[in-house]
Amino acid sequence: MAPLLLQMLEGTVTSLQIFFLTLLFSLPLGFVVAKGKMTSIRPVRWITDLYIQIMRGTPLILQLIFFYFAPFYLLGLSYDRFTACIVAFVVNYSAYFAEIYRTGLQAVPRGQWEAGKVLGFSRAYTFFHIILPQVVKTIMPSLGNEVITLVKDTALAQTIGVSELFRVAQTASSREFSTVPIFIAGLFYFVMNYIVSRLFALAEKKLDYYR
Amino acid sequence: MSRMIELRGLSKSFGETSVLRDISFDIDKGEVMSIIGPSGSGKSTMLRIITQLEKADDGTLTVDGDRLFESHDGAAVYNKANERRVGLKTGLVFQSFNLFPHFSVLRNVTEAQRAVLKRSRDEAEAKAMALLAKMGLEDKAKMYPWQLSGGQQQRVSIARALAMDPAILFFDEPTSALDPELTREILHVIRALAEEKMTMAVVTHEMNFARAISDRAVFMDGGVIVEEGVEIFTDPKEERTRKFISSFESDG
Ligand SMILES: Nc1ncnc2c1ncn2[C@@H]1O[C@H](COP(=O)(O)OP(=O)(O)OP(=O)(O)O)[C@@H](O)[C@H]1O
Ligand SMILES: [Mg+2]
Numbered sequence: 001m002a003p004l005l006l007q008m009l010e011g012t013v014t015s016l017q018i019f020f021l022t023l024l025f026s027l028p029l030g031f032v033v034a035k036g037k038m039t040s041i042r043p044v045r046w047i048t049d050l051y052i053q054i055m056r057g058t059p060l061i062l063q064l065i066f067f068y069f070a071p072f073y074l075l076g077l078s079y080d081r082f083t084a085c086i087v088a089f090v091v092n093y094s095a096y097f098a099e100i101y102r103t104g105l106q107a108v109p110r111g112q113w114e115a116g117k118v119l120g121f122s123r124a125y126t127f128f129h130i131i132l133p134q135v136v137k138t139i140m141p142s143l144g145n146e147v148i149t150l151v152k153d154t155a156l157a158q159t160i161g162v163s164e165l166f167r168v169a170q171t172a173s174s175r176e177f178s179t180v181p182i183f184i185a186g187l188f189y190f191v192m193n194y195i196v197s198r199l200f201a202l203a204e205k206k207l208d209y210y211r
Numbered sequence: 212m213s214r215m216i217e218l219r220g221l222s223k224s225f226g227e228t229s230v231l232r233d234i235s236f237d238i239d240k241g242e243v244m245s246i247i248g249p250s251g252s253g254k255s256t257m258l259r260i261i262t263q264l265e266k267a268d269d270g271t272l273t274v275d276g277d278r279l280f281e282s283h284d285g286a287a288v289y290n291k292a293n294e295r296r297v298g299l300k301t302g303l304v305f306q307s308f309n310l311f312p313h314f315s316v317l318r319n320v321t322e323a324q325r326a327v328l329k330r331s332r333d334e335a336e337a338k339a340m341a342l343l344a345k346m347g348l349e350d351k352a353k354m355y356p357w358q359l360s361g362g363q364q365q366r367v368s369i370a371r372a373l374a375m376d377p378a379i380l381f382f383d384e385p386t387s388a389l390d391p392e393l394t395r396e397i398l399h400v401i402r403a404l405a406e407e408k409m410t411m412a413v414v415t416h417e418m419n420f421a422r423a424i425s426d427r428a429v430f431m432d433g434g435v436i437v438e439e440g441v442e443i444f445t446d447p448k449e450e451r452t453r454k455f456i457s458s459f460e461s462d463g
């Protein structure tokens with residue numbers, strides 16, 4: 001039993017790595033993508049739009065396979081599964097976060113920018129001190145949903161052979177003719193998402209002091 | 212040097228539509244000018260150009276001796292070096308208040324003082340509290356905008372603008388979002404500022420108020436100044452002005 005738990009712990013660590021690394025890169029990158037979608041430079045807008053359409057319009061599984069095999073077939077390069085997996089997740093989630101940010105940015109009335117400008121704030125000051133806090137408040141619920149989806153999506157990393165928790169659990173369960181490992185994995189996703197949703201509920205509550 | 216605003220030949224188009232054509236007027240220090248005219252006549256656009264929310268296409272504007280833009284070969288050329296300085300001299304009160312919802316009333320009034328004018332917290336808060344008291348809002352300092360009535364919110368936004376010590380304050384229909392009761396509150400505040408010789412330009416549909424406080428007045432229609440002078444309220448010369456003014460008489 002001990003080696004099984006140890007394996008599952010390793011799988012859990014991998015799942016958590018995928019989760020945190022994806023957030024680390026795609027949360028800020030989503031802003032860049034959102035900017036691209038909102039720019040007045042048309043070619044940039046078109047390309048950004050196409051990218052978002054592809055990311056939202058095709059399965060993440062397919063994107064994982066693409067990012068793992070494409071560099072090899074197209075350029076003769078190969079890199080490790082884990083890196084490929086992170087790249088695919090980041091590219092995919094940046095698109096989703098971008099759409100969330102864009103909606104949030106557009107929900108802030110233009111008058112907020114104008115009030116900032118008339119008072120003498122720089123654009124950057126207005127963005128970080130006036131606009132961004134309001135964006136964060138409006139997008140909190142959709143962001144929460146997306147992060148919960150990410151927790152569950154980490155299980156897809158096994159498609160390209162990354163030994164995340166669910167793969168470890170499946171392997172163990174067929175080896176030992178037992179559903180216990182799968183059950184343990186399920187418990188992990190549940191607990192993880194319980195924590196995530198509590199955190200988001202807490203954040204929403206904290207931002208509840210204004211409308 | 213008592214001239215606050217000197218505007219000559221201002222023109223502006225949005226794409227194909229010409230919104231302002233050859234607008235000229237002066238405002239001296241301590242004067243109040245009212246700007247009246249039907250919807251779409253370009254009143255807001257004019258204020259937004261002077262407060263640098265929009266760019267002029269052509270014309271020359273001097274604010275308190277600083278040239279913001281100058282007409283050269285039919286185009287307004289901006290004097291970059293003066294943009295910020297002029298910006299600090301001009302304040303604008305919006306129809307929809309545009310208070311910062313995530314800041315308390317106090318912070319709404321201190322934020323720019325601290326970030327832009329680099330005043331200390333104590334100095335900014337003292338100034339804010341004095342202005343809020345003047346607006347009858349000293350007990351609201353810790354509240355958030357959503358907890359206030361529209362009239363109170365507009366008074367906070369006036370305090371926020373005044374905290375920057377502008378040389379001239381512009382109002383774009385400051386009471387249009389308010390019901391008559393709250394409108395009176397705001398008109399009272401603006402009247403008190405006029406009595407202190409605050410230089411102001413007010414876009415308004417409150418004709419009696421405009422007549423009572425104005426040293427200057429312009430009537431705009433279709434992007435041009437049709438008629439100017441405080442006589443437009445009592446003895447309009449142009450047919451268009453007369454029609455516009457008389458349309459307000461019923462609610463006198
Ligand atoms: N950003 C813009 N793009 C295109 N057209 C605009 C823009 N802003 C204003 N306009 C047009 O310019 C004209 C003048 O608008 P403006 O808002 O200055 O009028 P106004 O006199 O303030 O009217 P109101 O009394 O309704 O506030 C209108 O026809 C309006 O549709
Ligand atoms: Mg207007």
